[in-house]
Amino acid sequence: MSLRVASLGSGSQGNSFLIETDSTCVLVDAGFSGVQLEARVDALGVCPESVDAVIVSHEHQDHVRGIGVAARRWGWPLVMNTLTHSACSGLLSGQETVIRLPVEGMSVGDLLVEPTSTCHDAADPVCMVLQQVSTDLRVGVATDLGRPTTPVRAALKDLDFLIVEANHDDRMLRSGPYPWSVKERIGGTRGHLSNRHTRELVAEIAHRRLGGILLAHLSGECNDPLLAVDCVGEGLSGTGFDGVLAAAAQETSGEKYDVAALAARTGGTVQASLFPPGEPGGPTRA
Ligand SMILES: [Zn+2]
Numbered sequence: 001m002s003l004r005v006a007s008l009g010s011g012s013q014g015n016s017f018l019i020e021t022d023s024t025c026v027l028v029d030a031g032f033s034g035v036q037l038e039a040r041v042d043a044l045g046v047c048p049e050s051v052d053a054v055i056v057s058h059e060h061q062d063h064v065r066g067i068g069v070a071a072r073r074w075g076w077p078l079v080m081n082t083l084t085h086s087a088c089s090g091l092l093s094g095q096e097t098v099i100r101l102p103v104e105g106m107s108v109g110d111l112l113v114e115p116t117s118t119c120h121d122a123a124d125p126v127c128m129v130l131q132q133v134s135t136d137l138r139v140g141v142a143t144d145l146g147r148p149t150t151p152v153r154a155a156l157k158d159l160d161f162l163i164v165e166a167n168h169d170d171r172m173l174r175s176g177p178y179p180w181s182v183k184e185r186i187g188g189t190r191g192h193l194s195n196r197h198t199r200e201l202v203a204e205i206a207h208r209r210l211g212g213i214l215l216a217h218l219s220g221e222c223n224d225p226l227l228a229v230d231c232v233g234e235g236l237s238g239t240g241f242d243g244v245l246a247a248a249a250q251e252t253s254g255e256k257y258d259v260a261a262l263a264a265r266t267g268g269t270v271q272a273s274l275f276p277p278g279e280p281g282g283p284t285r286a
């Protein structure tokens with residue numbers, strides 16, 4: 001029984017994560033164009049037709065850009081809560097299969113999906129834990145957190161792998177190119193976690209059995225992957241964590257992590273993947 005996770009790409013310009021078992025393959029979010037989604041799942045050795053569902057965290061473009069076209073082209077069922085569905089209606093023609101994600105969670109193949117509400121400026125945003133029923137291995141996917149509320153921190157406590165936002169460096173955001181109002185939103189309680197916030201979060205929830213932490217949704221303008229890994233890594237000392245710590249790139253699909261193998265490991269490494277330079281263009285609502 002295997003459980004693998006990978007980023008298709010993550011940042012202000014688009015987010016999508018692959019969670020796959022021997023029998024089930026889902027994406028959390030699909031914030032890239034159809035062409036990009038096809039190329040990025042292909043790079044992970046997955047054909048688009050084999051994706052069983054997309055579980056949508058919230059309706060911001062960098063999470064849903066491709067859901068409509070992918071659902072129509074490849075038949076991907078879209079799993080999301082009612083308010084998120086309503087907020088995405090402009091992307092949908094009515095031909096798509098949409099499955100309501102209830103607050104108590106649901107099964108998708110051999111994955112149990114458990115959503116938790118997040119503090120973010122969207123209609124009904126969630127982070128989620130995906131638990132492989134046959135092994136009880138648990139993967140958390142938590143971006144666009146605003147601030148990690150008590151329920152979010154509780155949901156992320158007992159994981160085997162964590163994908164978590166580390167959006168910006170406080171100083172780079174302050175001195176960065178965004179207008180003041182955008183800086184206020186990004187750094188606000190319904191925006192995004194800074195490296196410092198993520199450091200505090202992992203210091204609370206990391207533990208020895210946690211096999212890996214993939215930092216996600218890094219700002220191309222106001223963060224740097226090595227800086228993020230360094231900062232968050234400081235929060236891990238004393239937690240017993242000795243797994244993989246890496247940062248997801250925006251431009252390309254990343255490494256596929258074998259969660260079962262990481263859970264069974266006796267030692268670990270710390271590494272940082274390269275994060276390409278920021279893309280041109282102004283900030284988008286992310
Ligand atoms: Zn986002």
Ligand SMILES: [Zn+2]
Pocket residue numbers: 058060120122144285286
């Ligand atoms: Zn968002």
